[in-house]
Amino acid sequence: MRIGTPWGRYLSASVFCGTMAGGIMTGAAIEMNELKLVQDAKPAAVIVIAEDATRSAQFAALELQDQIKSITGAALPIRAKAEAGETAVYVGESEPVKKAGLGNEQFKEQEYAIKFIPNGIILTGLDAAVRTKVSYDPAKPDSWGNLPDFWEEKGSLNAVYDFLERFCGVRYFSPTEFGTSFPRQASLTVSGEDVRRSPFFRYREVYPASAQPDKMDLTNVMWKASDPEFEEWRGTAYPALLKQFPDKNQFSRAYRNLAYRYLLRSRHGGEKMAANHSLYPYYDYFWNKDSKSFIGAHPEWFAQGWGDGKPEQMCYTNGAMAEQVAKEADFYFQGKNIKGDSPRAQTWGKTNFAVVPQDNEFHCRCENCQKLLGSRKDAGRQRDFSSNLMFTFVNRVAEKIMKTNPDKTVSALA
Numbered sequence: 001m002r003i004g005t006p007w008g009r010y011l012s013a014s015v016f017c018g019t020m021a022g023g024i025m026t027g028a029a030i031e032m033n034e035l036k037l038v039q040d041a042k043p044a045a046v047i048v049i050a051e052d053a054t055r056s057a058q059f060a061a062l063e064l065q066d067q068i069k070s071i072t073g074a075a076l077p078i079r080a081k082a083e084a085g086e087t088a089v090y091v092g093e094s095e096p097v098k099k100a101g102l103g104n105e106q107f108k109e110q111e112y113a114i115k116f117i118p119n120g121i122i123l124t125g126l127d128a129a130v131r132t133k134v135s136y137d138p139a140k141p142d143s144w145g146n147l148p149d150f151w152e153e154k155g156s157l158n159a160v161y162d163f164l165e166r167f168c169g170v171r172y173f174s175p176t177e178f179g180t181s182f183p184r185q186a187s188l189t190v191s192g193e194d195v196r197r198s199p200f201f202r203y204r205e206v207y208p209a210s211a212q213p214d215k216m217d218l219t220n221v222m223w224k225a226s227d228p229e230f231e232e233w234r235g236t237a238y239p240a241l242l243k244q245f246p247d248k249n250q251f252s253r254a255y256r257n258l259a260y261r262y263l264l265r266s267r268h269g270g271e272k273m274a275a276n277h278s279l280y281p282y283y284d285y286f287w288n289k290d291s292k293s294f295i296g297a298h299p300e301w302f303a304q305g306w307g308d309g310k311p312e313q314m315c316y317t318n319g320a321m322a323e324q325v326a327k328e329a330d331f332y333f334q335g336k337n338i339k340g341d342s343p344r345a346q347t348w349g350k351t352n353f354a355v356v357p358q359d360n361e362f363h364c365r366c367e368n369c370q371k372l373l374g375s376r377k378d379a380g381r382q383r384d385f386s387s388n389l390m391f392t393f394v395n396r397v398a399e400k401i402m403k404t405n406p407d408k409t410v411s412a413l414a
Contacts, residue, residue, distance in 0.1 A: 033116035033121075033191060033192065033193070033194070034189060034190070034191040035087060035116065035120070035121055035189065035190050035191070036087065036187075036188075036189045037068060037076065037087070037089070037188045037189065037190060038068065038071075038072040038074045038076075038186070038187055038188040039187050040186050040187060041072055041073045041074050041186045041187075042074055043074045043075065043076045043077060044087060045076055045086070045087035045088060045089055045120075046076060046077045046078070046079050046082055046083075046086055046087070046088050046089070047061050047064060047065055047076050047077065047078045047079070047088075047089045047091060048078075048079055048080070048081060048082050048088045048089065048090045048091070048094060048096070049061045049078065049080070049090075049091050049092050049094065050080065050092060050093060050094040050095075051080045052131055053091075053092050053093075053094075053131065054092055054093070054127040054128065054129065054130060054131055054156065055130050055131065055132055055133075055134050055146060055147070055148055056092065056127040056128065056130075056148045056152070056153070056154035056155070056156045056157045057091050057092025057093070057124075057127060057156040057157075058092075058133070058134040058136075059134045059136060059147055059148055059157060059264075060091050060092065060123070060154075060156045060157040060159070060160040061078050061091040061092070061160075062078070062134065062136045062138075063136075063157070063160055063161075063164075063265075064076075064089065064091060064123070064160045064163075064164070065078060066138045067164050067168070067170055067182075068168070068188065070180075070182050071168060071169075071170070071182050071183060071184065071185060071188060072185060072186060072187065072188050073186070076089070082096075082120070085119075086119075087119050087120060088119070088120040088121075089120065089121050089123065090120060090121070090122045090123065090124065091123050091124065091156055091159075091160060092123075092124050092127060092156040093124060093127065093156075096120075096122075097122055097124050100115065100117055100122055102115065102122055102124050104126060104127060107125055107126035107155055108126070108198065109126065109153070109198065109202070109271065110125075110126065110153065110155060110158070110198045110199055110202065110270055110271070111125055111126055111155060111196070111197070111198040112124065112125025112126070112155035112156065112158050112159035112162070112196070112197070112198070113125060113159060113194070113195065113196040114159055114162060114163050114166075114167075114194060114195040114196075115194045115195075115196075116194060121163075121190070123156065123159040123160050123163050124155065124156050124159055125153075125154075125155015125156050125158060125159045126153045126155040127153055127154060127155055127156050128148075128149075128152035128153040128154065130148075130149075130152060132146050133146060134146050134147060141241070141253075141254040141255075141257045141258050141261075142245060142250050142251075142253045142254040142257070144257040144261075147257075147260065147261070147264070148264065149269070150205075150210060150263065150264075150268055150269030150270075151269055151270070151271070151272045151349075152269075154264075154269070157264065158199070158267055161264075161265055161267065162195065162197075163190075166192070166195070167190040167191075167192055168183070168188065168190065169181075169182075169183040170182055170183075172262065172265045172266060174220075174262065175216060175217075175255075175258045175259045175261070175262035176237040176238060177237065177238055177239065177240055177241065178237070179262070199267060199270060201270070202270050202271050202273065203270050203271055203272060203273040203274075203349070204267055204268055204269060204270050205268065205269070205272070205274065206263065206266075206268060209259065209263060209268075210263070210268065210269075213256050213257075213259035213260040213263060214252060214255060214256040214259060216259040216262075216263075217230075217233075217234065217237070217255075217259075218230075221233055238255065241254055241255065241258070271349060271350075271351065271352075272348070272349035272350070272352070273348070273349045273351075273352040273409060273411050274347065274348045274349060274352070274354065274411065275348065275354040275356055275411035275412060275413050276347075276348075276354060276356060276413075277356045277357070277358060277359055277413070278348075278354040278355060278356045279314055279325075279355075279356065279357060279358060280358060281293070281338075282301070282314065283310065285338060286298040286301055286302075287299070287302060287310065295338070295339065298320075298321075298324075300315065300318060300320075301314055301315055301318055301320065301321040301324070302314055302315060302364075303315055303362060303363060303364035303365070303369075304364050304365055304366040304369075305364065305365025305366065306362065306365065311362070311364075312358060312360050312362035313357060313358050313360065313362055313363050313364060314357065314358070314364070315364040315366060315369060316357070316363075316364065316369060316372075316389050316390065316392070316393035317364070317366065317368035317369050317372070317389075317392075317393070319396075322393065322396045322397050322400065323400065325355060325397045326397050326400035326401050326404075329353040329397070329401045329405070329408075329410075330401070330404050330405065331344070332344060332346065332348075332353050333350075333351070333353070333405050333408055348411065351407070351408050351409060352408065352409045352410070352411055353401065353408065353409075353410055353411070354410075354411050354412070355393070355394045355397050355398075355410055355411075355412055356411075356412055356413045357386075357390055357393075361385065361386065363386060363389065369389055372388045372389040372392055373385060373386060373388070373389050374386070374387070374388070387414070390412070390414075391412070394410065394412045397410065398410045
């Protein structure tokens with residue numbers, strides 16, 4: 001069980017053998033592989049995916065085709081198999097990939113591989129078994145559909161993006177029309193070492209873009225949507241898109257898809273391990289008797305010493321309060337609500353539970369809580385004022401959760 005920042009234990013990567021250097025397999029002898037994909041703006045290879053490919057592999061193959069075409073002008077054909085003697089780029093799991101020992105079951109969480117083989121290269125990884133048809137035409141961004149989800153396994157897609165950056169020199173800077181950098185060339189030959197790795201951070205999220213990709217620009221510039229400067233900026237960033245989609249609603253759909261694709265290209269997602277202020281619902285559960293969610297009165301679980309009004313915090317040294325939060329976590333990991341009798345949306349991730357105080361400093365005045373609070377000797381806000389109190393509570397809850405769910409994590413905010 002880890003507490004605090006939920007990704008700290010995942011600063012690791014996997015290799016075939018030898019030692020690790022930035023996610024690349026190295027050993028005593030380095031074997032450099034080479035493969036020609038495009039010659040004089042004409043395809044010199046094909047892209048191969050299984051007929052029942054995952055949507056991660058489907059989208060990965062289409063992205064690979066589009067990006068190589070942007071570099072060279074040549075569109076590599078996408079097929080279900082390669083003919084004898086053809087150079088092939090295998091994307092996702094297929095029979096040749098399984099024969100090379102890189103079937104889906106060979107990969108750990110979020111792991112992927114780039115492997116050179118005779119007359120070909122494999123770009124694959126752990127994929128969610130979602131095989132519905134992807135709708136993706138780069139020239140028609142308003143019509144895209146069923147792209148991979150941020151929170152599903154998509155190792156094949158991450159393998160393709162790593163390949164494009166590492167071996168082809170592509171760089172992704174923004175979702176705008178000028179945000180992708182390509183080395184323009186008529187021929188493309190790739191060379192280098194095999195790669196097998198997983199992302200250094202298990203959980204990667206840019207909020208609120210994850211929930212509202214169409215708001216990404218507004219989080220990156222200094223103007224509001226109603227400001228004329230924002231419209232001027234957008235006209236500079238998306239001139240072709242605005243010309244293609246003069247209708248505002250159609251433009252919004254196209255832009256949202258472009259922003260979503262940029263987040264995928266940035267490896268947004270992974271395994272969700274979010275955190276937010278998780279204890280505010282306790283007022284309805286255990287304080288407000290008129291609430292439809294009321295379970296039972298427990299005024300002793302709330303901050304003491306503030307008079308008869310509603311307290312603004314909990315009593316974080318109350319042992320029964322910690323027991324209740326740990327019990328809620330047990331239900332949460334079962335997909336149930338705090339009472340265990342209804343479904344609960346797992347907003348913090350399926351394997352992660354948030355323990356976060358209210359957003360204020362009106363802490364409990366009981367003797368035990370006061371002992372854990374910092375001093376106020378210096379003027380101004382003390383950033384460590386409540387650290388001991390809060391993380392003592394988080395640790396207490398985590399220790400209880402560890403007894404029943406040792407493979408789960410707890411996330412917290414300062």
